[in-house]
Amino acid sequence: MRIIDTFSLSTRMFKTRPLRTFLTILGVSVGIGAVLFLVSLGYGIQNVILGQITTVDSLLSLDVSAGSTDLITITQRDLEEIRSITGVVEVSPVVNLSAHITIGEFTGDGLVYSVTPSFFRLDGILPMKGKFFEDENEHSVVISSAGAQLFDMTPQEIIGREVFLTIFVSKETEDGSFEDQIFKREDSYKVVGVVESQDTNFIYIPEKTISDLGLTEYDFLKVKSINNESIESIRSSIIERGFLVSSLSDTIDQANKIFKIVQIILALFGLIALLVSAIGMFNTMTIALLERINEIGIMRAIGITRKDIVQLFLFESILMGFLGGLGGLIVGYLGGEIANLGVNILAKTFGGRALDLFYQPVWFVVFIIVFSTIIGLLTGVYPSIKASRLNPLTALKYK
Secondary structure: OOHHHHHHHHOOHHHHOHHHHHHHHHHHHHHHHHHHHHHHHHHHHHHHHHHHHOOHHHHOEEEEEOOOOOOOOEEHHHHHHHHOOOOEEEEEEEEEEEEEEEEOOEEEEEEEEEEOOHHHHHHOOOOOEEOOOOOOOOOEEEEEHHHHHHOOOOHHHHOOOEEEEEEEEEEEOOOOOEEEEEEEOOOOEEEEEEEOOOOOOEEEEEHHHHHHHOOOEEOEEEEEEOOHHHHHHHHHHHHHOOOEEEEHHHHHHHHHHHHHHHHHHHHHHHHHHHHHHHHHHHHHHHHHHHHOHHHHHHHHHOOOOHHHHHHHHHHHHHHHHHHHHHHHHHHHHHHHHHHHHHHHHHHHHOOOOOOOOOOOOHHHHHHHHHHHHHHHHHHHHHHHHHHHOOOHHHHHHOO
């Protein structure tokens, strides 16, 4: 039997049993759509969370700290030695200081991070409002959203406000003890940006604006590698100097492993719906076999081979599986768009930001089509073999 004849006979179901065929394909579409919806949700949440904390530079950066012991500190000499390590292209030092932060008539306790402009890029953080400072000498600050709340302002309202600082620096005295020295800064700073943090009141200031304080030690460093291949060798070199080293890429790797488990769990829930629809499709093919026993007897009597009968039923089931996969893509995509729209309406109602919670990788879309086609093939195997083994005389007598 020619392929064109097989195709013509296989598509007769759309004319002779249109409603049943449509409902069968719809059942497969719902099952495939459920898988796509849930897995897309997993990928979307992964992209939203990781997209908020990662940049290309941050993934190539290492966090270097002295640890909890007071015997090891990060000095200017250590900074220069780390800069000279092969593969290191950039080092951003950070100093953590306590301070009184004054905005208008309000004063509150907070933390001051003395950083270089490159710190934000290497840390992978993004401004919630406004921007980051770009000049090491400009008197600009970036404040946390918790700091804005402390001063009874929204992130938008605090942009452009003047900030006055009184900084406390712990310095060693001649007898080996430490005491806090107070430095009240005469020049004001201007708030240019806000970063999201609901827990701590802190601000970032340019390192050069407090260079007169004589700070010679750093709390931690951001070290950027030239490429991924150099990260491990740089990490080893820094650890040999007695410092603690961590990287965002380590955290991302662990997070990706967790998200993969979540995606598998979500896919399993979707497969339950797909299994139910596959059973329905198998039932449809079995009924089609019973309805066409006389027809099969006639085809066998006029010379149609068993192989042709198998191909006829398999082609029919494959076609329904393929169309079910296409329908599943539409169901899953529309379901995701509707759910995403609803979530974003709620987010805007409560003052949040719009997010895209669903993401469909191209490879997964292709996989869905192939998988649904295979499901169709499998559900048609038994009916096709059963049909091919029918005795032509018995089939002609069947009522």
